[in-house]
Amino acid sequence: MPKILLVDDEASVVDFLQQELTFEDYEVITAMDGQAAYATYQEQKDDLDLVLLDWMLPKMDGLEVLRRIRKHDNIPVIMMTARDYVSDKVAGLDGGADDYITKPFDTEELLARVRVILRHAEQQHDTQEVYKYADLELNTKSRQVKRQHQLIQLTQREYELLLTLIKNAPTTFTRDELLDQVWGIDFEGQPNIVDVYIRYLRHKIDTEDQRKLIHTVRGVGYCLRDDVHA
Structure with a gap:
């Protein structure tokens, strides 16, 4: 039974989502402020599979909780927030969130996102291999x-994207193919999310003092290729 940490400062939201998630056979533990959320994460991190994290929290906001979590591991995190500004979404994703859902949201949409993220995490856990390409491992x-x-340090989604690229290097993937592989065929967001995460990966993988491995194939998509002149 997957274990989820649910963090929100509204008791009615916590009660409702806890019931819905429990009905879907998830084990749910809760916290209602940022300090409690991070303390609970530290106590339970070895058993947790996912964090549902509200942005606007007392004592410590959700973004700070997320940043602290990311110092330790790549557990999947979905941010829940009433803030619908693009800059806020970018800040959440830059901070290490794997997904972002804006309140008010449809419960079925949230449950679908939870299923997709947990399915990918489970598939990767079952596969135990080492992939090497150039000086990347x-x-x-x-x-x-x-x-x-x-x-x-990569987020769950960054990890999944890199895994797809390195397993098939130097194969070029279209955006749609990467959406299906990494986000799932039932993803209903914008295709440019692929471009956003490629940019995140480049920032972490292709630093200024290293040769470029993540390439854009104009008019097609992206690939992992060891070609300094590409």
Whole structure:
């Protein structure tokens, strides 16, 4: 039974979502402020599978909770918030969120996003391999990514995107193919989310002092290729 940490400061929201998630056979633990959320995460992190995290929280906001979590591991995190500004979504994704849903949302949409993220996490957990390409290494058992032996911290979605690219390197994927592989065929968001996450990966993988591995194939999509002149 997957275990979810649900964090929101509205008791009615917590009660409702806890009931819905429990009905779907998830084990749910809750917190109603940022400090309690982070403390609960620290106590339960070895058993947790997903965090549903509200942005506007007392004592410590959700973005700060997310940043602290990301210092330790890549557990999937879905941000829930009434803030619908693009800059806020970018801040949440930059902070390490795997997904972002704006209140008020349809419960079925949230449950679908939870299923997609947990399904991908389970598939990766079952596969225990080490993929190497150039000086980049991805270990699916430890879920560690290294370049030139330096550990790189990735979010769940960044990890899934890189895994798809490195497993099939130097194959070029279209945006639609990456959406299906990484976000799932039932994803209803904007296709440009792929471009956003490619940019995140480049920022972490292709630093200024390293040769470029993540390439754009104009008019087609993206690939992982060891070609400094591409």
